[in-house]
Amino acid sequence: MVSIDGRGDGKSLIRARGLGKTYRRGGEEIHVLQGLNLDVDPGDFVAFMGPSGSGKTTLLNLLGGLDVPSAGSVIVAGDEITHMSARKLTAWRARHVGFVFQMYNLIPVLTAFQNVELPLLLTSLSKAERRRHVETALAVVGLGDRMHHYPRQLSGGQEQRVGIARAIVADPTFLLCDEPTGDLDRKSADEILDLLDRLVRDHGKTALMVTHDPLAAARARLVLHLEKGVLVESVTAGRVP
Amino acid sequence: MKYLHLVVSNLFRKKTRTALTAGSFAVALFLFGILAAVDGAFKQGVDVAGVDRLVVLNRVSIIQPLPLAYRDRLARVPGVTGVTFANWFGGVYQDERNFFPQFAIDREHYRQMYPEFVVPDDQWQAFLTDKEGAIVGEALMERFKWKVGDRIPVKGTIFPGSWEFNIRGVYKGRRIQDDTTQFWFRWDYLDERKAFTKGLVGWYVIRIANPDDAVRLVKVIDEQFANSPSETKTDTEKAFAASFVKQMGNIQLLIMSVGSVVFFTLLLVTGNTMAIAVRERTRELAVLKAVGFRDGFVLALVIVETMTVAVVGGGIGLGLAKLFTLRGDPTGGLLPFFYVSPQSIALGLGLALVVGLAAGILPALSASRLRVVDALRRI
Numbered sequence: 001m002v003s004i005d006g007r008g009d010g011k012s013l014i015r016a017r018g019l020g021k022t023y024r025r026g027g028e029e030i031h032v033l034q035g036l037n038l039d040v041d042p043g044d045f046v047a048f049m050g051p052s053g054s055g056k057t058t059l060l061n062l063l064g065g066l067d068v069p070s071a072g073s074v075i076v077a078g079d080e081i082t083h084m085s086a087r088k089l090t091a092w093r094a095r096h097v098g099f100v101f102q103m104y105n106l107i108p109v110l111t112a113f114q115n116v117e118l119p120l121l122l123t124s125l126s127k128a129e130r131r132r133h134v135e136t137a138l139a140v141v142g143l144g145d146r147m148h149h150y151p152r153q154l155s156g157g158q159e160q161r162v163g164i165a166r167a168i169v170a171d172p173t174f175l176l177c178d179e180p181t182g183d184l185d186r187k188s189a190d191e192i193l194d195l196l197d198r199l200v201r202d203h204g205k206t207a208l209m210v211t212h213d214p215l216a217a218a219r220a221r222l223v224l225h226l227e228k229g230v231l232v233e234s235v236t237a238g239r240v241p
Numbered sequence: 242m243k244y245l246h247l248v249v250s251n252l253f254r255k256k257t258r259t260a261l262t263a264g265s266f267a268v269a270l271f272l273f274g275i276l277a278a279v280d281g282a283f284k285q286g287v288d289v290a291g292v293d294r295l296v297v298l299n300r301v302s303i304i305q306p307l308p309l310a311y312r313d314r315l316a317r318v319p320g321v322t323g324v325t326f327a328n329w330f331g332g333v334y335q336d337e338r339n340f341f342p343q344f345a346i347d348r349e350h351y352r353q354m355y356p357e358f359v360v361p362d363d364q365w366q367a368f369l370t371d372k373e374g375a376i377v378g379e380a381l382m383e384r385f386k387w388k389v390g391d392r393i394p395v396k397g398t399i400f401p402g403s404w405e406f407n408i409r410g411v412y413k414g415r416r417i418q419d420d421t422t423q424f425w426f427r428w429d430y431l432d433e434r435k436a437f438t439k440g441l442v443g444w445y446v447i448r449i450a451n452p453d454d455a456v457r458l459v460k461v462i463d464e465q466f467a468n469s470p471s472e473t474k475t476d477t478e479k480a481f482a483a484s485f486v487k488q489m490g491n492i493q494l495l496i497m498s499v500g501s502v503v504f505f506t507l508l509l510v511t512g513n514t515m516a517i518a519v520r521e522r523t524r525e526l527a528v529l530k531a532v533g534f535r536d537g538f539v540l541a542l543v544i545v546e547t548m549t550v551a552v553v554g555g556g557i558g559l560g561l562a563k564l565f566t567l568r569g570d571p572t573g574g575l576l577p578f579f580y581v582s583p584q585s586i587a588l589g590l591g592l593a594l595v596v597g598l599a600a601g602i603l604p605a606l607s608a609s610r611l612r613v614v615d616a617l618r619r620i
Contacts, residue, residue, distance in 0.1 A: 066531060066613045087535065094533020101617070105528045109250040119532045121243055166532070 006037035020071035047220035098167030157188030266554025274562025306441035364410025378421030511600035527616030551597025
C-alpha cells in the first residue's frame with residue numbers, strides 16, 4: 001500500500017517524512033520538494049509523473065541515497081539514510097538499491113556478463129558464486145545467450161535488459177527506474193515494462209519508476225503526480241486491487 | 242585481482258590513445274636508459290676504483306712522465322704495500338675510428354695491483370716470455386674478433402713507428418662493470434724501442450695498507466718529491482677517475498637537465514590525456530559510484546590505469562634501451578663501458594611510476610570527487 005499522507009500503515013519499506021530539497025542558484029532559493037511524505041510497502045510498483053522540473057528525479061535521488069535532503073528524513077528498511085556519511089551511504093546503496101537508467105549506462109568496454117557482475121564485485125562472493133548469480137539475472141531478463149556480447153552488439157531493448165539484470169543481480173531491497181523506456185521504441189518499451197511487471201509480481205520486488213509515458217505509468221500499481229514539489233495521488237485504472 | 246579486467250578493459254577502450262601514451266613513456270624511458278648508460282660509462286672508472294689504491298702523477302700534467310727511479314722510493318714509504326706503473330701509448334689500429342686504450346704496463350706488479358682483472362696463469366706466463374706480447378680485454382677481443390696468437394699491428398702516434406704485438410692472453414673482469422676494452426703490452430718493450438723519454442713512466446699506482454690512511458699518505462708522498470724536477474700529484478684512484486670525468490664537462494648535470502625536461506613534458510602530456518579520458522567516462526564513473534563503488538575505488542582505478550600505462554610504456558622503453566646498449570659502444574671507443582645497469586632500470590621504472598602517479602592524481606581526484614547526481618544529471 002502506498003500513501004502520501006504521512007500516516008502509513010507501519011509496514012512501509014520506504015518512508016519519507018517532511019522531505020524537502022532546496023537549491024540555491026545565484027541569490028535565489030529554489031524549493032524543488034516541499035514537505036513531501038511517502039510510504040511505500042514491500043512489493044509495490046509506483047510510477048511518478050509530472051512536468052519537467054517538478055522534482056521527480058530529485059525525489060528518486062533522495063530515496064536512492066544519491067543526494068541528501070535539505071529537510072526531512074528517509075527511512076528504508078529501518079535505516080535512516082538522511083544522516084549517513086557518504087561512505088556509509090555508498091555501502092548502503094550497494095546493498096539496498098538497484099538503479100535502472102534511461103540511457104542504460106552500461107560500460108561499453110565490458111561484456112553483458114561483466115556489466116551485470118559489477119555490483120557483485122563489492123561483495124565477498126567467490127568467482128563461481130558471482131558467475132551463478134550473473135547467469136541467473138541474465139536468464140531472468142531473457143539474455144542468457146547474450147552474456148558475452150558487448151553493449152554495442154546489443155539492441156536498445158537488450159541493453160536495457162542488461163541494465164535491469166545489473167540492477168537486480170545483488171538482490172537489492174528496491175529498484176529505482178528513471179525513464180526506463182524513455183529511449184526505446186514501443187515494442188521494446190513494452191518488453192521492458194513486462195519485465196519490470198514480472199519482477200514485481202513474480203519476484204516480489206519493489207519498484208519506483210519515473211516516467212513521462214502514460215502507457216508506462218499505466219503498468220504501475222499506483223501513479224503519483226508531482227506538482228510544484230508536492231505529491232498528488234492518482235489511481236491507475238485496472239491496477240489497484 | 243577481481244578488478245583487473247576493469248583496468249585492462251579501460252586501457253583497451255581507446256587503443257590508439259593508450260598506445261600513444263605508452264609510446265610517450267617508452268620514448269622518454271628509452272632516452273633515460275641511454276642517458277643513464279652514457280652517465281654510467283663516464284662514471285664507471287669512479288665506481289670501480291679501488292679504495293686502497295692511489296695514483297701518482299706528474300704535478301705539471303697527466304701527460305708529463307715520472308722517473309722510473311720513483312718506484313723504489315714509493316715502495317719504501319711506510320703504509321705502501323705495492324707499487325706498479327703504466328704508460329699511455331695512444332696508437333692507432335688500422336683506422337683512427339678504432340680507438341681503444343693501450344697501456345704499456347709494468348709486467349712485474351701490474352697484475353697483482355688489479356686483482357679485478359683475471360688472466361689465466363699460462364697466458365700470463367706466455368706474456369712474460371714474449372717481449373712483444375700483449376694481454377687484451379675480452380670485450381676488445383670480441384670487438385675485433387681477435388684470438389690468442391694473432392699479431393696486431395698498431396701505428397704509434399705519441400711513440401712513432403709501426404708496432405706489432407702478439408696476443409698472448411685475454412683478461413676478464415670479475416664484475417660486470419670492470420672495463421675489458423684495454424690493450425696491455427710490456428713497458429720494457431716500449432722503453433727499449435722509444436727514441437726519447439727513456440726511463441720514464443706515465444704514472445704510478447700504489448696500494449696502501451689502510452684506506453683510512455690515504456689522506457696522510459698523499460701528503461707524505463707529494464712532500465717527498467717536492468722541489469724535485471718531477472714533482473708529484475697524488476690522489477686516490479676514485480678522485481683521479483672523477484677528475485678525468487670532469488674534463489668531459491658536467492655530464493650528470495647535462496643528463497639531469499635533459500631528463501627533467503623530458504619527464505616534465507611527459508607529465509603534462511600524460512596528465513592531459515588522463516584528464517580527457519576521465520572526462521569522457523564521467524557517466525560511467527558516476528554509475529560505478531551509484532551502484533556502490535567508493536570514491537577511493539574510483540581514485541585507485543584511474544591511478545592504477547595511468548600507472549599501468551606508465552610501467553608498460555616505460556618497461557618497453559627501458560627494454561629497447563637495454564637492447565640498444567647490448568650492441569656495445571656506439572661511439573667506437575669513447576664509451577667502452579656502455580650498458581643499462583639493473584639499478585638504472587629500477588630507477589627508470591620508479592620514475593615512470595612516479596610520473597604515472599603524478600599525471601593520474603589530479604584526474605583521479607576529480608573522478609573520485611564527482612557528484613553522482615551531477616554526473617548523471619538524472620539517475
